[in-house]
Amino acid sequence: TVIDDVADLNKLKFDYIVVGAGTSGVVVANRLTENKDISVLLLEAGGSNADVLDIEVPWLCLIATPDTAQDWNFTTTAQPGLNGRAIAYPRGFGLGGSSAVNYMIYTRGARDDFDRFARVTGDNSWSWDNLVPYMKKTERFxxxxxxxxxxxxxxxxxxxxxxxxxxxxxxxxxxxxxxxxxxxxxxxxxxxxxxxxxxxxxxxxxxxxxxxxGVRSSSATSYLAPEFINRPNLHVLLNAHVTRVLPATTGSFRTVELVHGSNVTRLTVTAGKEVVLSAGSIGTPTILQHSGIGNASFLTQLGISPLVDLPSVGQNLTDHxxxxxxxxxxxxxxxxxxxxxxxxxxxxxxxxxxxxxxxxxxxxxxxxxxxxxxxxxxxxxxxxxxxxxxxxxxxxxxxxxxxxxxxxxxxxxxxxxxxxxxxPTSRGFVTINSTDPLAAPLIHPNLLxxxxxxxxxxxxxxxxxxxxxxxxxxxxxxxxxxxxxxxxxxxxxxxxxxxSGTVFHPVGTAAMSAKGAGFGVVDPDLAVKEVSGLRIVDLSVLPFIPAAHTQAAAYIIAERAADIIKAAQC
Ligand SMILES: Cc1cc2nc3c(=O)[nH]c(=O)nc-3n(C[C@H](O)[C@H](O)[C@H](O)COP(=O)(O)OP(=O)(O)OC[C@H]3O[C@@H](n4cnc5c(N)ncnc54)[C@H](O)[C@@H]3O)c2cc1C
Missing domain, CATH: 3.30.560.10 (Glucose Oxidase, domain 3)
Known part of the structure; x- marks a missing residue:
């Protein structure tokens, strides 16, 4: 159900708040609300994207970005590997996120890509064989x-x-x-x-x-099809730009701060169980850093009080x-x-x-x-x-x-x-550059x-x-x-x-690592290290980039994440 009046936020109770109705976030919101006793608030910075011809007609994806209403319209920093050129760095803005503006190629990746995730996280549930059921579950061939x-x-x-x-x-x-x-x-x-x-x-x-x-299938048209978005326990707020996550109680980041539409007043809403960040490889590390979760000395220099010292936040940006x-x-x-x-x-x-x-x-x-x-x-x-x-x-x-x-x-x-x-062996970063949470971050994919x-x-x-x-x-x-x-x-x-330019596949900026590893941002269960109440489900969690177009990985990871979150409910 789309929330028309933002004042309703105070009248409703939410077990989960999912930040970002993109490729991954929509999958999580859909799966969690299969249980009608679970209530989910899905927050999306952009609008509905319904009936946009350039989104619906497959061939027109070539003009759906950059510099359009359904794009965040980011630009990279000057890229030394591209002779100092700064390039457009499209990211989907609105329901469906990047799945609503991407070029629709669907490749899961290689068996070895997933087996490497299992190896580096020390958790075999990320291996290819263990993910095949989720690969099949998301897909209607x-x-x-x-x-x-x-x-x-x-x-x-x-x-x-x-x-x-x-x-x-x-x-x-x-x-x-x-x-x-x-x-x-x-x-x-x-x-x-x-x-x-x-x-x-x-x-x-x-x-x-x-x-x-003959029409684009995005996470918005599939996982938020009318039978899903109209569920009474799924609440979607559009034009909701999340600025920070805040500790509801010490160390439990279950409160989300946002601005709605053109109103600059910051609103807060608290999840009963968990907040799930699905704002993508650019949005998620940006929100974390504004929340004081990141490299403590860097945040202090910028004028943000560090709450959790996780230097890997925003690092390891990897792209094709x-x-x-x-x-x-x-x-x-x-x-x-x-x-x-x-x-x-x-x-x-x-x-x-x-x-x-x-x-x-x-x-x-x-x-x-x-x-x-x-x-x-x-x-x-x-x-x-x-x-x-x-x-x-x-x-x-x-x-x-x-x-x-x-x-x-x-x-x-x-x-x-x-x-x-x-x-690619190059690694870059996404870092905030201002204490204003609405300002675009610095994006350095370090291409070539x-x-x-x-x-x-x-x-x-x-x-x-x-x-x-x-x-x-x-x-x-x-x-x-x-x-x-x-x-x-x-x-x-x-x-x-x-x-050269980008294939639009940024990953890795809030990477998974083994539990107890001295680096990384989330544990193999996608929970943010050193805090409670906060998980990340989007492509920022990938420790390495798959040798594939990346949208399939977002669907697969989100399907598995939904099961992880459900299992943690008991
Ligand atoms: C132009 C383009 C072409 C591509 N072509 C292909 C392709 O052909 N095949 C392929 O496999 N992959 C392709 N990709 C990549 C693929 O689409 C992405 O890797 C994948 O969709 C990322 O999923 P995600 O869930 O991590 O993030 P996204 O789908 O980007 O979702 C993030 C969501 O969070 C929202 N958000 C961000 N910040 C905030 C905030 N502060 N508050 C509230 N909401 C927020 C965003 O608006 C967005 O809806 C392409 C991408 C682009 C941009």
């Missing part, structure tokens, strides 16, 4: 928008078909599909992978997406790096024409509005793949392999039937063969901050160039557009630093 025959495009045995969030395959064929798959037969370094969500990610396969019948690359092709059957021809695009949008079919039901990335450096790569002579294990990639390769970005000149057509660095990261990116581009030279693409690709495959190491590095 469904037919694609065009109802095409999906045999041979995924492995049904690894999926869930009765969950809440829809996962499907892309729903419109593209002109490059058969060529990309043909290359997996031609070049051994690019194997075919029937289902990258099986635990073994390595290889190239069909992209799985959170799209239901994306570089879009294109090649000229001799076809007109690409997205480039609709990108520059308003009439054609209008027809596609009309088709989507009529039937939720057509090219706009797709998202960028007709196929994706996950690849590793060779075991004898020279970088491993001096540095440890940063990947979690053999099922996890060092870099991703993403294909699209045309060039992404602004319209291209008349008569030009492209294929994109892009790359992401998915085993290490020699290992630039090495992996260079080799990823070289792999893309080898892909582009495969027999099935030889007559299709005319020449390079973005970078010359003959570039030297130095030229490639210069090109990468000048053109």
């Amino acid at each position: 469904s037919p694609p928008a065009d109802r095409h025959n999906t045999t041979g495009q995924f492995d049904p045995s690894v999926h869930g078909f009765n969950g809440i969030n829809t996962v499907s395959l892309q729903g419109f064929p593209t002109g490059i599909d058969s060529r990309v798959f043909a290359v997996t037969d031609e070049l051994a370094e690019f194997p075919f992978n029937l289902d990258m969500n099986s635990g073994n990610t390595i290889g190239i396969g069909s992209t799985q997406v959170t799209i239901k019948d 790096v994306l570089l879009l690359d294109s090649w000229f092709v001799n076809s007109t059957d690409t997205i480039d024409e609709a990108n520059r021809n308003a009439t054609l695009f209008g027809e596609q949008l009309a088709q989507w509005e009529d039937t939720h079919t057509g090219p706009l039901v797709n998202v960028a990335g007709s196929q994706i793949g996950w690849l590793r450096l060779p075991a004898n790569a020279s970088i491993f002579e001096r540095f440890e392999d940063p990947a979690s294990g053999p099922t996890a990639a060092h870099f991703e390769i993403l294909f699209e039937n045309g060039k992404l970005g602004p319209p291209t000149p008349e008569g030009t057509s492209y294929i994109s063969i892009s790359n992401a660095l998915v085993a 901050g290490t020699e290992v990261d630039i090495f992996i990116m260079r080799e990823a581009l070289r792999a893309s160039a080898r892909f582009a030279a495969a027999p099935s693409l030889k007559d299709y690709i005319i020449t390079f557009d973005s970078f010359d495959p003959a570039f030297t190491d130095a030229q490639l590095e210069e090109y990468i630093r000048a053109n």
